[in-house]
Amino acid sequence: MMYCLKYLRYLIQSKHRRGFGIHSPFVFHLVTDVIEEKLPYYKYSLIEKVRSLLLKTSKTVKVEDFGTGKSGVRKISDIVKCSSKSRDYAQVLFRLVNFYKAQDILELGTSFGLTTMYLAAPNSKSNVVTIEGSLEIAKYAKLSFDHAGFKNIKLCEGNIDHCLPSVLKTFKKLDFVFFDANHKRDALMNYFNACFEKSHDKTVFVIDDIYWSNDMENAWKEIKKDPRVRVTIDMFSFGIVLFDSELQKENYILRFFPNLRIHLLDALNINY
Ligand SMILES: C[S@@+](CC[C@H](N)C(=O)[O-])C[C@H]1O[C@@H](n2cnc3c(N)ncnc32)[C@H](O)[C@@H]1O
Numbered sequence: 124m125m126y127c128l129k130y131l132r133y134l135i136q137s138k139h140r141r142g143f144g145i146h147s148p149f150v151f152h153l154v155t156d157v158i159e160e161k162l163p164y165y166k167y168s169l170i171e172k173v174r175s176l177l178l179k180t181s182k183t184v185k186v187e188d189f190g191t192g193k194s195g196v197r198k199i200s201d202i203v204k205c206s207s208k209s210r211d212y213a214q215v216l217f218r219l220v221n222f223y224k225a226q227d228i229l230e231l232g233t234s235f236g237l238t239t240m241y242l243a244a245p246n247s248k249s250n251v252v253t254i255e256g257s258l259e260i261a262k263y264a265k266l267s268f269d270h271a272g273f274k275n276i277k278l279c280e281g282n283i284d285h286c287l288p289s290v291l292k293t294f295k296k297l298d299f300v301f302f303d304a305n306h307k308r309d310a311l312m313n314y315f316n317a318c319f320e321k322s323h324d325k326t327v328f329v330i331d332d333i334y335w336s337n338d339m340e341n342a343w344k345e346i347k348k349d350p351r352v353r354v355t356i357d358m359f360s361f362g363i364v365l366f367d368s369e370l371q372k373e374n375y376i377l378r379f380f381p382n383l384r385i386h387l388l389d390a391l392n393i394n395y
Pocket of ligand 1 (some may be wrong): 187189206207208229230232233234235236237238254255256257260274281282283284302303
């Protein structure tokens, strides 16, 4: 199915706007007071200034292919537009990390590090590890972290398929994982299962681009059915996964932002 048609289907199926129809008091609170919260945090503007700089530059980078077919030399601004999570979704991740007081955080797929900074911003003492395989992109991500003064981010350069086991050994537990790298079912499920080993009841997983391909959609369907998973919240752009055994098993489809601009960008698979 075409991506924009998938988006239309999501709009029709999503009924839980502003907590409507959510019976679980916890999930209602999570949706209305965390996911949909609109207060500006002062760190947002710092990170958005880095995004603006990256969007303005005419520089190019060599991109390595990890299964997307998009290798070669590309403009930094084009990659930021297409690959980095947009402001509104990255800020949801910030609020989730903040709400859960996540301390040990892992991101698979750094790109230029914009979302990494949102994950690291709630607590300067948290431990954020992010993995990126394209070395030139990783170099710019490091510059961004230094430029914005983030000292709690460790960037691992390399193919996740090879370095994930050793990275996971450095964690006693994982509180929050953002899966945004290899968009293939098998790779995603391998990463999911490996990270699950370090998870606990209050761990949050966020899976990006759950409708990017049929393969990803199938992986998302599997995750929803997984008996280890209690609650999923489908926001189209990504899916949130909770393992909290106090919650009843339920899959929600949340209509996020009744904003025409966001709807159009989502439907066209553009992020900025
Ligand atoms: C969608 S981008 C990440 C965007 C970033 N999370 C953000 O929101 O700003 C995916 C990144 O994952 C990297 N990647 C994909 N597969 C990988 C792999 N197997 N190992 C290492 N990096 C990988 C790509 O090079 C790309 O930079």
